[in-house]
Amino acid sequence: HVIDSLQPNAVKAIMGDDVRWVGNESGLGRETEWSVTPLRADIHENAVEENERLEISETAKDLGSRKLIEKAKSIYWYPSEVDVSIRPGWFYHPEQNTQVKTLEHLVDIYYQSVGMNSVLLLNIPPDTRGLIHEVDADRLKEFGQYIENTFADNKIDASFSYWKARNGDYKEYDIKEGETINTVLLQEDIKKGQRIEVFKVEGLIDGSWTKLAEGTTIGYKRLLRFDDVSPEKIRVTITETRFSGNISKIGAYYAAPFNEEGSLIELNHIDGEWVEVIDTNPLTVDMQGENITVKGFTYNPDDKAEMAFKYRFLLSTDGKEWNEPSERSEFGNIKNNPVPQFIHFDEVQTARYFKLEVLEGTEGGTPTIDPTQIGILTH
Template identity: 30%
Template sequence: MKLLTLSVALSATSLLFSCASKHVEAPQPVYPIPEAKQVEWQKMETYAFIHFGLNTFNDREWGYGDSDPKTFNPKKLDCEQWAQTLVKAGMKGVILTAKHHDGFCLWPFEGTEYSVKNSPWKDGKGNVVKELAEACRKYGLKFAVYLSPWDRHQANYGTPEYLPYFYAQLRDLLTNYGDVFEVWFDGANGGDGWYGGAKDMRTIDRKNYYNYPKIYEMLDSIQPQAIVFSDGGPGCRWVGNENGFAGATNWSFLRKGEVYPGYPRYYELQYGHEDGNQWVAAECDVSIRPGWFYHPEEDSLVKTPEQLVDLYYRSVGHNATLLLNFPVDRNGLIHPIDSANAVKFHEMILQELKTNLVAGMTPKVSNERGGDFVASALTDDNFDTYWATEDSVTTADIEFTFPKAQRMNRMLLQEYIPLGQRVKSFVVEYKDGDQWLPVRMNEETTTIGYKRLLRFESVNSTAIRIRITDSRGPLCLSSIGVYDAGEKADEGVAATTRKIESLPFTLAEVDKEEAVKASDKDEKTVCMVKGDKILIDLGSEQMISSFHYLPNQDRTAGGMALTYELRVGNEPTAVNKLVKSGEFSNIINNPILQSVYFTPVKARYFEFRAPRIQGAEKVLGIAEVGVCK
């Protein structure tokens, strides 16, 4: 009896030791790593921007701060219509431009008269911020605010006296409208335009003027869950363009303290800093229309569902988030074209990624850490479970085999980013007979991060594998998906270039070979003119009423006209009648077609002069130009 008891005891002890030996430690983090709120923010993936204000009613992008508040009168404004539209379009939240650069406040801020309280809308008793915050709570959207640090209405902008005013606006928005998921600080914050309504130039120290450390302390004390957006974060970063895409190589890191609002090497932000020591993932902001605010003439230029799908793959699918702007119209509604296209875009994404062909499968892997970190975690539809390799293993193969050939053309890959971003390069291959061949795609396979979505030419195969060829540490992958997006999956996205239908013209005093580039309907060819002006000869006197200028699309090349003066005349030596002057707002970040309309006038010669040009040299860059009736 004693021997039996001893035997049972030994067996139990042996079982305990056996169980204990199966415990496997999780991989150590590879720094930098995100805060928990940054992970939750990236899981939102797509959310909306709303640009709305005095600019909407005065046909401007960057108002000077001199538009009359009485022009703001959205008689049908319905924030619930906004929220319902965004939910149907798959958006998880919305960021409202509570105050843009013109200084007009969409809420009755006590510190200024330049707000909705002095508009005819709701007899001055309306509050757009409040109405949208309430609509978001009703329809399950997260809410956030954009507050422009730059203020072209405040005469004391650029002086120390402006800062308490700006801080008070921020505190008001953060205190009285519930939780916000993000606070958006625009990189356009002085040094490149007019201020104070008086159109006087004023330059600020972009890096230090606002005292951002003080602002971050305020945010942490009032809205600790909020992500802070700016060129350099610290919560998330601008992607370096307003076209809506990140680089295929996209690290979620920046070198701490190096990037600031107005950072001159903004093009780095599209890719991140591989050697960065701070987690600052990218946000891709883009408007569904060419402009950020509503302009009736852009009703025919809304991005198509297919174009939005392309941007989704190049933003969310490139380890970033997609912030899609909706310019609310003058009725106070999201325009039906914008709404229809956005909803269709969401439906198309859901359809393309509807069925994961490897769901529930356990792939064959070349290495496995064991314990909880096994290959089955890759297909269990749970972000918080993940497959990992042993500490010394930084390369691996992951192979899926099907009982019969499958058509495949999409793939999803996710790293478990709470432990860091690791993968530096990988390849995707399919089996053709006894051979493994690479799938064909139009981008490099380098980083993964939170999410990588791949589009490749359709293959029919019984097996597909991912070969991770380099990494910053042992591998930690959360999810893999393989999809068939349908028969049209291999079709390209239609081109979006807008053509200028100009009157016939020649460019006087410009080399003929160079001049033809300004009217060849090809935005990739750029006419570079020494100096700050061009003279357009229409050949004979014509009635004209508009001028159109597409800048060079390479923002690093310089030569973009920042301001303009337009003059006409009937003799080449006397083109001196000024018909319009102003600025091309936000042109460097959003180099879209610039259209200037003026009172119709008869003239043969038309002069376009750019008093301020991007870059140190006086060279004017023109992709396309035209003068129209």
């Protein structure tokens, strides 16, 4: 009631029912994303019981199939929200100024969120001045300009007219002469719901039709990428739809290549393999066979297995006496956002050995860490 009274147009999630969490914090939407779903926010009476009966939650793979809806008592308009941070974590740290997501990475997120029928919530943490840092601001400008430039020039050589499509219906669209495309946009008229279940896009190239892309749901917006082609026409076929699909827009575009490739984050400042892995549980390593400068460490999680959450990281010059250089002892929010973790020490350390003891994993266990998942920061 406080939010509704002070900001009536605010979009509420988690403790509201305007949008629902997609189920991860990596910037990834579902390939099949239904805004029409039996899933209901827990704030409503009997919602928990009904969701449990249907065996659905925010992280369920299926939230809107016909099979699921047949078992449901009610359905709701409850669109997906994809949340992700422009930095490795949700808060500002000065040592992460070089780790702001690249333009290429942000564009990938856009295609996999907005382009998969979801709302994008991009976290931009204020710095210690209470301002958006210059690095983040510059990247946002690049990001906005790239999206604007890409979708300003529709390569279809005609104005689009509203299309009510039944199963198997298709339409062909001329592409402007000599134009190259690598992206197709489709939108449903969501004022009339979401209905399309399967579709495909083909291009007429050298006199024959070639499949360019295919998908399942469309919803408010679906973006599909493919290799550069210069077709005379494109053909969109609605393979399956619930009654009639209401297509409000179709576009073909050229997304320019990036001037700078998004480079991989340097996770280890030490070249080559460790001198010796002394023990695997807890992971104990002779780094270089001699004392070196250590300014921090990295952990590259494997999201296909249980990940480390709470830990102790120790250093030693002789393998006998150990010290703990950092008070930080957990990888915050790693379960929902399994990205490389960078831990920087307040003071420069000298050590030959490190020991990483997992106290608790993301599923409550004590997983073993592979030596290749750990990197040492020396500068």
